Amino acid sequence: MFKRLFNELTLVFELSPQESPLLIKSGRESGADPTLLDMNFVRTAHPDTGEMTVFLPGSSLKGTLRSYCEKIARTVRPEGDQVWCCDPFSPGFCGKRLEGNLSAAARYASSCVACRTFGHTGLGSHLAISDAYPNDTPRLEQRDGVAVDRITGAVAAGPFNLEVVTQGTFQATLRLRNFQLWQVGLLAVALREMGQGRVPIGFGKSKGFGRVSVNYKELEIAYPGRFALQANGHNFGVELVDLVAFDFPGRDEYHLIPADPLSLPLPEEGREVVDDGAFGRVATHWTDAATIEAVLNATVGHWRACALGEWPPSGEANDE
Ligand SMILES: [Zn+2]
Numbered sequence: 001m002f003k004r005l006f007n008e009l010t011l012v013f014e015l016s017p018q019e020s021p022l023l024i025k026s027g028r029e030s031g032a033d034p035t036l037l038d039m040n041f042v043r044t045a046h047p048d049t050g051e052m053t054v055f056l057p058g059s060s061l062k063g064t065l066r067s068y069c070e071k072i073a074r075t076v077r078p079e080g081d082q083v084w085c086c087d088p089f090s091p092g093f094c095g096k097r098l099e100g101n102l103s104a105a106a107r108y109a110s111s112c113v114a115c116r117t118f119g120h121t122g123l124g125s126h127l128a129i130s131d132a133y134p135n136d137t138p139r140l141e142q143r144d145g146v147a148v149d150r151i152t153g154a155v156a157a158g159p160f161n162l163e164v165v166t167q168g169t170f171q172a173t174l175r176l177r178n179f180q181l182w183q184v185g186l187l188a189v190a191l192r193e194m195g196q197g198r199v200p201i202g203f204g205k206s207k208g209f210g211r212v213s214v215n216y217k218e219l220e221i222a223y224p225g226r227f228a229l230q231a232n233g234h235n236f237g238v239e240l241v242d243l244v245a246f247d248f249p250g251r252d253e254y255h256l257i258p259a260d261p262l263s264l265p266l267p268e269e270g271r272e273v274v275d276d277g278a279f280g281r282v283a284t285h286w287t288d289a290a291t292i293e294a295v296l297n298a299t300v301g302h303w304r305a306c307a308l309g310e311w312p313p314s315g316e317a318n319d320e
Contacts, residue, residue, distance in 0.1 A: 198211075
């Protein structure tokens with residue numbers, strides 16, 4: 001689906017433990033290796049130095065953001081069904097519901113708000129998050145943990161040695177392609193909540209582990225394939241344009257969510273516009289955290305309109 005690229009948002013941000021130990025478990029059991037703890041932080045080779053380092057896998061970050069976005073969607077529309085926001089662990093999950101010989105447009109049209117952003121087994125994701133590597137040397141500590149029997153409250157197993165990060169800064173890049181403004185708004189809400197410590201990541205959420213701060217570093221809004229700043233009544237150098245504003249074949253079959261307005265003005269402050277006329281790419285770029293936050297927050301109204309709006313039309317739920 002969406003073989004063409006219309007709009008693209010790239011957000012670089014840093015995550016740091018917020019007075020809370022952080023542990024993304026590696027799949028490795030300590031087994032017979034006495035040098036390993038019972039639960040170790042996941043490690044890989046740093047792409048710049050080649051040295052082994054702890055890191056935050058992009059898949060973990062994406063999974064955490066997805067679950068939190070689902071939680072927000074279910075909270076704002078408690079009566080919403082699986083077409084509004086599906087439960088990936090239920091048989092009504094979009095990936096299951098939309099199996100079979102459907103066109104890409106039909107699959108998208110019947111997918112819920114979470115799957116439209118994060119994808120499902122039959123629908124590519126519009127959002128990608130890179131692995132987050134440390135900018136400095138993270139502080140690693142050992143903690144003891146136990147497994148508690150849920151019924152009796154007694155210690156069922158343990159203690160385990162846990163390897164946690166207590167200080168450090170990890171840099172991640174989030175890329176959203178062919179997006180609607182409501183999707184940016186929903187992510188803005190989730191990232192804000194994450195930065196306020198309300199969306200823990202990794203192991204031990206019930207113990208208070210995994211609370212992080214979020215620090216925006218760079219934002220780029222780009223329109224690939226544009227040889228001019230202006231087209232279709234939009235100025236790509238100064239506007240954040242919703243996917244629904246672009247014309248493409250069969251667009252109506254995708255049942256995009258109405259956007260009003262179709263675009264938002266981008267702040268002038270600190271703005272760098274790159275109009276690469278030769279290669280066809282218009283991009284605007286900011287590095288000031290407050291301005292980046294303002295751009296993201298401006299889209300929350302579109303998410304609100306989506307949440308309180310008429311999509312999906314009732315009666316469409318069980319067409320299949
Ligand atoms: Zn879904």
